[in-house]
Amino acid sequence: MRSAKDFFRPLAVGAPDPLREIPARPSRAIHFFDPSNPKMAAKVPDMVGTVDVLLGNLEDAVKAENKDAARDGLVRIAKETDTLGARRGPTQLWTRVNALDSPWGLDDLTTLVTEIGDVLDVIMVPKVEGAEDIHYVDRLLAQLEAKAGLDQPLMVHAILETARGMVNVEEICAASPRMQGISLGPADMAADRRMKTTRVGGGHPGYLVRQDPADGSEESIAAERTTYQQDLWHYTISRMVDACVSNGIYPFYGPFGDIADTVACEDQFRNAYLLGCVGTWSLHPKQIAIANKVFSPSVEDVTHARRVVAAMGDGTGAVMLDGKMEDDASCKQCLVMVQLADQLAAVDPELKKQYDAIEPVSEKAGA
Numbered sequence: 001m002r003s004a005k006d007f008f009r010p011l012a013v014g015a016p017d018p019l020r021e022i023p024a025r026p027s028r029a030i031h032f033f034d035p036s037n038p039k040m041a042a043k044v045p046d047m048v049g050t051v052d053v054l055l056g057n058l059e060d061a062v063k064a065e066n067k068d069a070a071r072d073g074l075v076r077i078a079k080e081t082d083t084l085g086a087r088r089g090p091t092q093l094w095t096r097v098n099a100l101d102s103p104w105g106l107d108d109l110t111t112l113v114t115e116i117g118d119v120l121d122v123i124m125v126p127k128v129e130g131a132e133d134i135h136y137v138d139r140l141l142a143q144l145e146a147k148a149g150l151d152q153p154l155m156v157h158a159i160l161e162t163a164r165g166m167v168n169v170e171e172i173c174a175a176s177p178r179m180q181g182i183s184l185g186p187a188d189m190a191a192d193r194r195m196k197t198t199r200v201g202g203g204h205p206g207y208l209v210r211q212d213p214a215d216g217s218e219e220s221i222a223a224e225r226t227t228y229q230q231d232l233w234h235y236t237i238s239r240m241v242d243a244c245v246s247n248g249i250y251p252f253y254g255p256f257g258d259i260a261d262t263v264a265c266e267d268q269f270r271n272a273y274l275l276g277c278v279g280t281w282s283l284h285p286k287q288i289a290i291a292n293k294v295f296s297p298s299v300e301d302v303t304h305a306r307r308v309v310a311a312m313g314d315g316t317g318a319v320m321l322d323g324k325m326e327d328d329a330s331c332k333q334c335l336v337m338v339q340l341a342d343q344l345a346a347v348d349p350e351l352k353k354q355y356d357a358i359e360p361v362s363e364k365a366g367a
C-alpha cells in the first residue's frame with residue numbers, strides 16, 4: 001500500500017495527476033454494445049443523448065474471432081462520433097476490456113489508451129480479484145497516458161465476479177485514486193462460487209422461506225403453505241455498496257439476462273437502487289428506459305423529500321410531518337434524494353419538467 005503522501009502522485013513521468021475526487025456523473029444505465037457487430041455499432045451515434053453511458057464491450061459476449069474487430073470498431077466509433085464522451089457531449093464512453101490474464105487484455109489497454117484515451121471516460125476491468133490487479137492496471141495506464149500525452153487520467157471500474165474479489169472488495173475499492181466504481185457480475189460470480197444457478201442475474205424461485213406448518217402434523221406439513229422468494233444477491237450488493245461508499249466511489253448493479261422479463265428486470269434494478277446503487281447495466285435497448293426510470297427518484301419521493309427538507313430548516317431538531325417524526329437523519333436521506341433529482345434534472349429535460357411541476361413548499365415545521 002502506498003503512503004497517504006504518495007497516493008496522489010502520478011505513477012509515470014509525464015502522466016496526468018490522479019483525480020482527488022471521482023466526478024458524480026449521471027450513470028443510470030451503462031448500455032453495452034459489441035463494436036464488432038455492425039448492426040449494434042450503427043445504432044451507437046443515434047443513442048448519444050438517450051443514455052447516460054455507452055460501453056463498448058470487448059470481453060464476454062464477443063466471440064474470440066471478433067476480439068480484434070471489436071477493439072478496432074470501438075476506436076473507429078469513438079473517433080467518428082464526435083459527441084461521444086463526457087468531454088464532448090451528454091453521454092459518457094466506457095469500455096469493458098478483456099481480462100488481465102486473457103490473450104487480449106494487454107492489446108486492449110495499449111490500443112485504447114493511445115488511440116482514444118482522450119475520449120474514453122472509464123475502463124471497466126473484469127474479474128478483479130484483489131488490489132494487485134488494480135495496481136497493475138494503474139501503473140500501466142499511467143505509462144500509456146504519458147506516452148499518449150493525455151492531460152486527464154482515465155478512471156477504472158472493477159467487476160466483482162469472483163469469491164476472492166468479494167473477500168477483497170474493500171481493498172480493491174481503495175487500491176487507486178482511479179477507482180470510479182464497482183459493478184456486480186452475477187453470472188461469473190455464481191459460477192465461481194459454485195452456486196447452483198444457470199441465470200444472468202436476478203432471483204431464483206428455489207431460494208425461499210416457507211410459512212410454518214399449522215400444527216406440526218403430517219397433514220399440515222404436506223398442506224399448501226405460503227412461500228416467499230428471497231433475494232440471492234442481498235449480501236453481495238450490500239457489501240459492495242458499503243465498500244464503494246466508504247471509499248468515495250460508486251456501486252452499480254450489473255446485467256439482467258432475461259431480456260423478455262421486463263418486470264423482473266425492473267424489480268432487480270429497484271432492489272439495487274434502494275440498497276444504494278447509482279446505476280445498472282443495459283444489455284438490450286429496451287432495458288435503458290427501465291434503468292432510467294428506476295434510477296431516477298420518483299416525483300412522489302422528490303415531493304416528500306423537498307417537504308421534509310423545507311420543514312427541517314437548518315436540518316437539526318425534530319418535526320412532525322403527516323404523523324411521522326422527521327429529524328437530522330431522515331432529512332439527510334431526503335437531501336440525497338433532492339440532490340440526485342437536481343443532478344439528473346440538469347441532464348434530462350423530461351425529468352426536469354416533472355420535478356419543476358412539483359408545487360413549491362413553504363412550511364417550516366409541524367403539519
Ligand SMILES: CC(=O)SCCNC(=O)CCNC(=O)[C@H](O)C(C)(C)COP(=O)(O)OP(=O)(O)OC[C@H]1O[C@@H](n2cnc3c(N)ncnc32)[C@H](O)[C@@H]1OP(=O)(O)O
Pocket residue numbers: 031032033034039040043057060061187188200255259282283284285
Ligand atoms: C454476463 C455478462 O457479461 S453481460 C454483458 C455481456 N453481454 C452483452 O453485452 C449482450 C449485449 N446484447 C446483445 O448481445 C443482444 O442484445 C442480445 C444477444 C441479448 C439480443 O440480440 P437480438 O436477438 O439481436 O435482439 P433483438 O432482435 O431484440 O434486437 C433488436 C434490434 O436491436 C439491436 N440491438 C440488440 N441489442 C443491442 C445493443 N445492446 N445495443 C444496440 N443495439 C442492440 C439489434 O441489433 C436489432 O437491430 P435491428 O432492428 O437493426 O435488427
Ligand SMILES: CC(=O)C(=O)O
Pocket residue numbers: 060126159161184185186187188189200254255
Ligand atoms: C457481468 C458479468 O460479467 C457477469 O455477470 O459475469
Ligand SMILES: [Mg+2]
Pocket residue numbers: 060126161185187188
Ligand atoms: Mg463476467
